[in-house]
Amino acid sequence: MNSVAPLPDLSRLCVHTITTKPWPIETSAAKFAAAGVKGITVWRDTLAGRDIAKTGQLLRDHGLAVVSLCRGGFFPATSAEQRAKALDDNRRAIDEAHALGAPHVVLVCGAVPGQSLVESRKQIVDGIAALLPQCAAAGVKLAIEPLHPMYADNRSAVNTLAQANDMVEALRSPQVGVAADVYHLWWDPALESEIARCGRLNALLAFHVCDWRTPTIDLLNDRGLMGEGCIPLRQIRAWVEAAGFRGFNEVEIFSHRFWAMDQDAFLGQIVSAYRQHV
Amino acid sequence: MNSVAPLPDLSRLCVHTITTKPWPIETSAAKFAAAGVKGITVWRDTLAGRDIAKTGQLLRDHGLAVVSLCRGGFFPATSAEQRAKALDDNRRAIDEAHALGAPHVVLVCGAVPGQSLVESRKQIVDGIAALLPQCAAAGVKLAIEPLHPMYADNRSAVNTLAQANDMVEALRSPQVGVAADVYHLWWDPALESEIARCGRLNALLAFHVCDWRTPTIDLLNDRGLMGEGCIPLRQIRAWVEAAGFRGFNEVEIFSHRFWAMDQDAFLGQIVSAYRQHV
Numbered sequence: 001m002n003s004v005a006p007l008p009d010l011s012r013l014c015v016h017t018i019t020t021k022p023w024p025i026e027t028s029a030a031k032f033a034a035a036g037v038k039g040i041t042v043w044r045d046t047l048a049g050r051d052i053a054k055t056g057q058l059l060r061d062h063g064l065a066v067v068s069l070c071r072g073g074f075f076p077a078t079s080a081e082q083r084a085k086a087l088d089d090n091r092r093a094i095d096e097a098h099a100l101g102a103p104h105v106v107l108v109c110g111a112v113p114g115q116s117l118v119e120s121r122k123q124i125v126d127g128i129a130a131l132l133p134q135c136a137a138a139g140v141k142l143a144i145e146p147l148h149p150m151y152a153d154n155r156s157a158v159n160t161l162a163q164a165n166d167m168v169e170a171l172r173s174p175q176v177g178v179a180a181d182v183y184h185l186w187w188d189p190a191l192e193s194e195i196a197r198c199g200r201l202n203a204l205l206a207f208h209v210c211d212w213r214t215p216t217i218d219l220l221n222d223r224g225l226m227g228e229g230c231i232p233l234r235q236i237r238a239w240v241e242a243a244g245f246r247g248f249n250e251v252e253i254f255s256h257r258f259w260a261m262d263q264d265a266f267l268g269q270i271v272s273a274y275r276q277h278v
Numbered sequence: 279m280n281s282v283a284p285l286p287d288l289s290r291l292c293v294h295t296i297t298t299k300p301w302p303i304e305t306s307a308a309k310f311a312a313a314g315v316k317g318i319t320v321w322r323d324t325l326a327g328r329d330i331a332k333t334g335q336l337l338r339d340h341g342l343a344v345v346s347l348c349r350g351g352f353f354p355a356t357s358a359e360q361r362a363k364a365l366d367d368n369r370r371a372i373d374e375a376h377a378l379g380a381p382h383v384v385l386v387c388g389a390v391p392g393q394s395l396v397e398s399r400k401q402i403v404d405g406i407a408a409l410l411p412q413c414a415a416a417g418v419k420l421a422i423e424p425l426h427p428m429y430a431d432n433r434s435a436v437n438t439l440a441q442a443n444d445m446v447e448a449l450r451s452p453q454v455g456v457a458a459d460v461y462h463l464w465w466d467p468a469l470e471s472e473i474a475r476c477g478r479l480n481a482l483l484a485f486h487v488c489d490w491r492t493p494t495i496d497l498l499n500d501r502g503l504m505g506e507g508c509i510p511l512r513q514i515r516a517w518v519e520a521a522g523f524r525g526f527n528e529v530e531i532f533s534h535r536f537w538a539m540d541q542d543a544f545l546g547q548i549v550s551a552y553r554q555h556v
Contacts, residue, residue, distance in 0.1 A: 113492045113508035117465065150428040152465035153492045153508045159465055187395065187430035187437055214391045214431045219494055230391035230431045 004238040006275065007249070013274050014039030014067045014248035016208075017046045020263045025055065033062035035267050039248040041068040042100060044093065052099040060101070067248050068143065068179070068206055069093060069102040074110035075127030076120035076157065083123060086110070090131055097140045104141035104205050106179045111157040120157035125167055128176060135175040143179035143205040144168065150219055151184075161185055161194035168203045177201075180240065181208035181252065183223055186231040192239050199243025207240050208252045209233055209278055221254045225269060227277035237278060249278050282516040284553065285527070291552050292317030292345045292526035294486075295324045298541045303333065311340035313545050317526040319346040320378060322371065330377040338379070345526050346421065346457070346484055347371060347380040352388035353405030354398035354435065361401060364388070368409055375418045382419035382483050384457045389435040398435035403445055406454060413453040421457035421483040422446065428497055439463055439472035446481045458518065459486035459530065461501060464509040470517050477521025485518050486530045487511055487556055499532045503547055505555035515556060527556050 007013075015037050017028050025046035032040055040059055047055060059066050072093035077083045093105045109124045111117065128142055135142060144164045147156035158164055164178045178198050185191055198204045211229030216222050226233055237249065251270055258266050285291075293315050295306050303324035310318055318337055325333060337344050350371040355361045371383045387402045389395065406420055413420060424442045425434035436442055442456045456476050463469055476482045489507030494500050504511055515527065529548055536544050 116510060117467070148428065149426065149465040150494070153490055153494075160467070163467055187427040189395070189438070189441055212431055216428070216431075216497055219497060232394060
């Protein structure tokens, strides 16, 4: 499996604020920086009540790169009015990314139980297309994140990297790319070839890591720390790097188990697992 | 969604013994028959301590077709000794299907956390190939069941219908086909075309129905009754029938919720949901 060398240092380590969800963003920033983490991906809930531009400056003052803003998306809905509301929320996300200094917004594209996936996919492409002028003006990209098929009911009708790549091709815009998360994609027999295709499209904007635990006891919040599960992390990183990716390796872990832990200890485990397994 | 007419009657309704798990097989057979169910798929645990040939006769005496035996598979392992043990178990399953009068054994193909999926897939194909002479002699087929990607860690490295079709093509044997279960496959953007391909391969041996609930609270045992979830059942049945399938619609529901219910009442719900939603 170990097809590339271990990472020599932490210079490409990014952690998502949701990974250490109990901490407010100011604490995350200080702790991440102190631990040697070099990038931060900001979840929008952590910005509530803050001056966003000042918060972006605070992060940079800690020496942290602002890697992504999470998240926009959720385009499909059964009424035009709800779809318009979703677009408004995405417009706010783009403004927030611009103010924060984040180069892109990660999209969890959405799905509606009972609405056909074909229709939801059409609404997703239409929704992204509607945002592109604002993206160009703001200098903010949109990263389509394919989600695991177990989220096809109500979170995303985009469930493989092939589908995300197809959308990138259909949208033909330099503002649209892909966020590849090993948790969602590791099982896919087409993963290597689709990562390569994503690279040829110059569309690979983000790379998220964690692990898949056996057994997984919760569909949403039981992700593993790297090395705890069965995902061939180093193999997938090799594919991503062969596709030209040189960005951050972003640690995004939703876990009731880890959120219940002392977050300083957890951050220490993240750094150690990153060195050993990514 | 309703691309085919509702089913005119129960003549193609089959229920899996595991769906009404609290009942011993003799009770299931009597109750299914009394409810108008016409087929039964037998899970091997229900045969423990029984004379299998006599049990098959009992099922037929109730007017039930013996549709499948569940299940064989679990071919991958990290040692040759464990793989040989898995083959032995599959040989017993083929013998049991023959004794019972079931035309095929459904395969949950297996996976090993930490072993590469590529290696597991190779071991699956090798395992199936090793069983083919016995299958031919016994007149029993093997039905590869692609499992949802959320089971790729430890239950199956075969996670799409395309992969199952690829294996059927690679194995080139009239003894090998596919079991298509809507729970595992509904999200797949290639589902319609791969069902058609499976039909062209003359390989579609079984069709399983249930539903996907939102939210799903357990990865294994929270399947929905048809109509409770978001799976476009009638659309998928239309595709399956367009591919030439004329076999049973098999109700396979793993559910702590339903297993805790009065099973007579549950069976009534199954029949009613079958008429309304399949």
